[in-house]
Amino acid sequence: MDLNQASEWVVVTADSLRPDQVAGWVTRPDCGAVVTFCGTARANSTLEHEIIELEYDTDITLAETRIRAVTAVVRQNWPVVRAIAVHHRIGTVPVTDTAVVVAVSSPHRREAFEAAQFCIDAVKRTVPMWKREVWRGGSAWSAEAQDIVNVDDLIS
């Protein structure tokens, strides 16, 4: 693999995520900036419960396809970005564990920040991914549901 090649690494998996591995993978000799976002399972709920874990549900093929649509748009909008990785965990995610990692490398930091933020915002709005909050003695789908949109609708 040519390490300077533009590339994407998209995974939806029931395994624990490895943010360090993901960030290491996007690192390139011609890039001075790697921005990594980790979405971690929070104990706080909109409900009156102390959350102990989250459960994420999706169809892996469908979710990976939609994530790849997002990374394609990131690359169009920030052509200097070298490598983009998006890993999403499904199934049970204990509080403080990482549910989603986005990592982006680019020669300079501004584009890496912009691209990473757009990428996670777009993943949240366009990828089918349902979150269930689990507390001692119960569970419920997370509130504040919103329609899934197409990534093309996010570009103004």
Place this chain on the structure above:
Amino acid sequence: MDLNQASEWVVVTADSLRPDQVAGWVTRPDCGAVVTFCGTARANSTLEHEIIELEYDTDITLAETRIRAVTAVVRQNWPVVRAIAVHHRIGTVPVTDTAVVVAVSSPHRREAFEAAQFCIDAVKRTVPMWKREVWRGGSAWSAEAQDIVNVDDLIS
């Protein structure tokens, strides 16, 4: 240590940095977002050389004091931010190794992105840190020198 306590972790060291450890340290049960920036040594120079490593020079005490002035301003401007870590390596940093890590946690991702980006921008402009580019057969201080400013001057 109360993990929900607001806190900073500032280090200037000649040792290899551990971005995974830094990101893990800022992770909190009441936070859903961790943004990590890694500044990595690039092979590209403004000069006509293939860089093999960078050398960073500073006074550790002075640099750590100036970084703490930055994290204090981050906390003032983004009070929801929970934990901030800034680690800077000095001495020899081979290409693709991390020279600086900034990690920020907050309940939601927008503030984590904003605070992390402000933090690294402010570190670059306010902390005394000199970069020497090393290639086969030579070395020079990095070009594009600019005056160090005080962090208070960065707040509009």
Place this chain on the structure above:
Amino acid sequence: MSRLLLLGPAREAAGVRRAEFPGDTVADVIERAVERFGPTFAEIVALSHLWVNGDDAARDHVVGPSDEIAVVPPVSGG
């Protein structure tokens, strides 16, 4: 006959992730699914997008045995 992929709350209400039902259009297939899975499922379907092979589709979209209809309820934000 078309394959149905039920996601998140739709899967939970139906009790299954995948099913097959006869029908020539999205609306036909969904109607059969609602008959089978009951009123809670029907409520969720009413709020959901329906995708055919990964893209938004109208209810009168014609489907065949090689098509997959996904019931895509709203996702939790954050």
Place this chain on the structure above:
Amino acid sequence: MSRLLLLGPAREAAGVRRAEFPGDTVADVIERAVERFGPTFAEIVALSHLWVNGDDAARDHVVGPSDEIAVVPPVSGG
């Protein structure tokens, strides 16, 4: 007598990171350092901020044996 901390290119031009020179003000101490370390060092000093105990200081700032004067050249951006 004051302690001098020489950073980056200033350290390189002087050949040392730390030194001590007599003088009652920042300007006095720097003048002695320039005499010792020569014209390349002088050029860098002319471009540098001078900090006393970590803060910007004027050249007529009075210094004593417990003060540390840092010569802070411009940093490389990026």
